[in-house]
Amino acid sequence: MACRLFPARFAARALLCPALLAAGCALPAEDPDATGYVLLDRAARGRWTVASDGWEGAPVLPIALDVQETAVLRGPDGAALLELRGGTLAHVRGAAGEIRWLELGEEARGDRLVLRASSAAAAELAALVGGEVAARGDGLWTLTAPELLDRGSFLDPPGGVLEALPDTQRDPGELAALAALAALAALDARIALGTPAAGPASAGDVAPGAPEPGRAEAALVGLYATEQQTLLLDASGGFTLEDRCTGEVLAAGNYLAVADRVVLRSAGGEPIVLGRDQEKLFHPGWADFAPLAPEPARRGVSGSETTEQAGHHAGEE
Numbered sequence: 001m002a003c004r005l006f007p008a009r010f011a012a013r014a015l016l017c018p019a020l021l022a023a024g025c026a027l028p029a030e031d032p033d034a035t036g037y038v039l040l041d042r043a044a045r046g047r048w049t050v051a052s053d054g055w056e057g058a059p060v061l062p063i064a065l066d067v068q069e070t071a072v073l074r075g076p077d078g079a080a081l082l083e084l085r086g087g088t089l090a091h092v093r094g095a096a097g098e099i100r101w102l103e104l105g106e107e108a109r110g111d112r113l114v115l116r117a118s119s120a121a122a123a124e125l126a127a128l129v130g131g132e133v134a135a136r137g138d139g140l141w142t143l144t145a146p147e148l149l150d151r152g153s154f155l156d157p158p159g160g161v162l163e164a165l166p167d168t169q170r171d172p173g174e175l176a177a178l179a180a181l182a183a184l185a186a187l188d189a190r191i192a193l194g195t196p197a198a199g200p201a202s203a204g205d206v207a208p209g210a211p212e213p214g215r216a217e218a219a220l221v222g223l224y225a226t227e228q229q230t231l232l233l234d235a236s237g238g239f240t241l242e243d244r245c246t247g248e249v250l251a252a253g254n255y256l257a258v259a260d261r262v263v264l265r266s267a268g269g270e271p272i273v274l275g276r277d278q279e280k281l282f283h284p285g286w287a288d289f290a291p292l293a294p295e296p297a298r299r300g301v302s303g304s305e306t307t308e309q310a311g312h313h314a315g316e317e
Contacts, residue, residue: 036067036084037104037149041236042116042163044092048075050082061164062089062113064153073097089149091166091236100238100252102166104149107254107267111148112167114236115141121160128155138218140235142167168237168254217257224281224289231281231289239264241272 038050039062049058052071057063065071071082075097082090082099089108091100102108114136115122122141126133129152131145143164145151157164217237224231225244232240239255241264242248253266262281264272274281274289281289 033086034067035064035150036071036086037062037064037089037153038071038082038084038092039063039089039164039166040092041094041165043094044097047095048073048092048097050074050092051079059154060157060161061152061155062149062166064150073099089166091238093234093238098240102168103267108166108168111144111146113143113148113152114165114167115143115161116163116165117141117158118160121158124158125152125161128157136218140165140218165236217255220255220257220262223292225292226287226289228287229289230292233262 040048040050040058045058045060049056050063050065050071051074052065053069056074065084067084067086071084072079073082073092080097084090085101087104089102089104091102092098093100104110115125115133117125119135119141122133122143126143126145129143129145129148131143131148131151134142134144136142152164217233218235220233221235222233224233228244229250230242230244232242233255234240237254237256239251239253240249241251243250251264251266251269251272253264253269256263256265260276262274262276264274272283274283276282277288279291
């Protein structure tokens with residue numbers, strides 16, 4: 001593996017990590033509020049680096065940083081202060097460097113990552129961090145290990161690991177708890193819009209034997225739009241709702257697919273429940289969200305462009 005310089009505070013842990021994991025020992029626990037985490041997606045790594053305490057880089061895996069140390073996000077047009085939050089993952093997305101803050105344990109798993117990797121590379125990384133890897137239904141891999149974000153920090157992954165994404169998928173038990181609420185809200189939406197209900201829905205929609213968590217969300221990934229709004233559902237389980245004219249972010253957070261409904265959840269806001277009718281998403285009082293087809297002439301444009309850029313491109317058609 002290639003060597004990199006990294007903050008002195010994590011030097012001992014990184015050097016001892018392989019030996020501790022081989023011996024079956026966990027790394028020493030630290031105050032979760034003293035450490036913040038940063039993860040750059042594949043598009044962001046092409047334009048941005050993170051710098052802190054004498055280290056700078058754009059690693060594939062999340063890095064653990066001391067929240068008391070100054071951290072900077074550097075790009076081709078300058079630098080911006082990255083105000084780290086304890087126990088929180090800063091997910092830097094796209095060439096624009098949009099930051100999505102995810103509280104570990106609430107909005108993202110601290111013991112799991114989603115990998116875009118070959119099977120051999122995923123298995124090798126699991127061995128390096130003392131964890132397990134499992135195939136998902138969408139072609140990605142789920143990597144699970146105790147204290148995974150700390151164990152993988154400043155670790156060079158195998159070359160076949162192309163991207164790591166936060167795991168924002170809720171457990172089946174939580175899906176079941178949300179199903180009844182989502183079912184009622186979606187039924188109200190259908191009635192308000194004058195469309196027939198697809199049939200009764202209940203917590204049984206997510207009973208054992210149902211499609212594995214994450215599979216339904218993967219089928220929804222894409223950009224949707226009305227004349228006034230754009231809705232981006234990304235591969236890491238996040239959503240961004242923007243005003244299509246001004247680019248103002250109206251809401252952002254995580255989304256969840258339950259039967260024929262999509263639940264948009266944002267911190268401090270009420271859940272937004274959308275109904276699904278084939279490829280369209282709908283909500284009472286709003287125009288239907290229809291998927292925006294990619295422009296063939298723009299194949300060189302990164303798939304991680306912001307919703308504002310994608311909406312602008314779609315408006316040119």
